[in-house]
Amino acid sequence: MRQTGGTALARQLALDGVTDLFAIPGIQLDWAFEGLRQCRENIRVIVPRHEQATSYMADGYARSTGRIGACMVVPGPGVLNAMAGLATGYACNSRVICIAGDINSGGRGKGVGLLHEINGQTEILAKVTKWQGRANAIAEIPAVLHEALQQAASGQPRPVAFEVAQDLLNVEDHIPLVDTPLVSNFPEPEKLAVEKAAQLLNDASFPVIYVGGGALATNASGPLGELAERLDAPIVMGENGRGAVSDRHSLALNALGGRAVFPHADVVVVVGSRFVDTQVGKPAWPSERARYIYINLDRSAWNPPRRADVAIVADAALGLKALAAAVARRPSVIAADLVRVRAWSDEQANLIQPQASWLQALREALPDDGFFVNELTQVGYLGRFHFPVYGPNTFITPGYQGTLGFGYPTALGVAVGNPGRPVISLNGDGGFGWNMQELATARKYNLNVAAVIFNDGHFGNVRTMQKDLFGAEFGADLCNPDFSVLANAFSIPYERADSPGRLTSILRSAFAEGGPSVIEVPVGEMPSPWHLMRLQQPPFAKAPRPPPPNPLGDPADRAPIER
Structure with missing residues (x-):
């Protein structure tokens, strides 16, 4: 041609x-x-x-x-x-x-x-x-x-x-075109590695599965649930793995809940995760007692300082499917324990106010299949583990890049790919400033994205950490536009939410109407949630009070689970 x-x-x-x-x-x-x-x-x-x-x-x-x-x-x-x-x-x-x-x-x-x-x-x-x-x-x-x-x-x-x-x-x-279909090629899991992993799991007293973003990228939700149910094993979802199974699943836990089960774990299956603390570069949960099984296409995922007793080089879905077929089925006895763990986790998270109440309001307004694009802001930090997620790929994060300002344009891309499904773009006033010009894009293509902007007039997390570390803030204050005027300039509906209940009501109306919207939420300084956000408390985070005792007790005192 x-x-x-x-x-x-x-x-x-x-x-x-x-x-x-x-x-x-x-x-x-x-x-x-x-x-x-x-x-x-x-x-x-x-x-x-x-x-x-x-x-x-x-x-x-x-x-x-x-x-x-x-x-x-x-x-x-x-x-x-x-x-x-x-x-x-x-x-x-x-x-x-x-x-x-x-x-x-x-x-x-x-x-x-x-x-x-x-x-x-x-x-x-x-x-x-x-x-x-x-x-x-x-x-x-x-x-x-x-x-x-x-x-x-x-x-x-x-x-x-x-x-x-x-x-x-x-x-x-x-110029001839190439008329050949695209093919997704993935290596089959090595049979010997799968057998070794299955033996470790069959001999385990308290196996735990930890899930990262690789499980979502490879559509591994089905095989993940199958393996967990056969093993009767908790599924701990890191922030990038949220939604790999629904938070309503009886075996589902967030990272804070992971703190309760990991001390008891003797075998850990790490699926599609680098399993590292991104602040300090150490394993997310280092343990001399536990044996580690990694499932990942990326061989660097278990490089030191991490340790893999067994490594399955595979797409997460294929690796999980092979492992589920190789392990013995156990009786289901752990679910009642995990009900207590989730209550223990919620108890601590709900003390972080007003963030927890705002997150509840956002969840109540968003349908189960709606999308939540989480930004780097004080409400969003708590949301990394405390915002309930009910479906795969509906909770979008910037991963370890921690890219401030990624949220609003990313949410617009989500809306383009999923017409008709509502999208919440959670923003701080600082991060929203990175790409506020994309309100023009939202209007031009009538994208169903609600930009929720928590406005405290600062880079809120910077201010909090500066005060914690140095006793004073510097360079964290902002000069913001009048968001009502900004929205009006692009012919986008604007509302102001002064309470969680009002936020839920505004969002429901916005999604019923369709198209873009801007919702400003005026807030003041908020308590830091950083001490709760990972499997281990980060070294820089200050807990305001001692955590409640582990609901599963001390591993040394716990009798082995009767299988």
């Missing part, structure tokens, strides 16, 4: 099943956008207001739908602006492709100062992607793009990059 490189790019995307593309036009991409115009019946192009939003939106789209999220930016500053979203996607096991324009081929590597030129763009992209491909001739565009999408669909879920020079997009030639 005779076509331009830009048309071939658009047609190959459509042929490979990409239906939505988050992109901002620019001179190096003019011919690609002309190709997309010709393919507009097959590919919807969403144009946000900042390149940072393209990659965040692609990430939210990918994690909430299970499909590949695609973004496209100009070279140089466009790529650099998109790096934050790509880094978050890398941290969160996200199947994203970044299509990056480049300067004219003749100027590449010569440093002559062409528009948007930066030194080593491919090497820069390599820092936040698992695979990089470049079309060096016009005829290569479809094949290299197809391979990039194949890489995104297979193996470790992480972003990939495809680069194409400006001059290859505007030339016309005979």
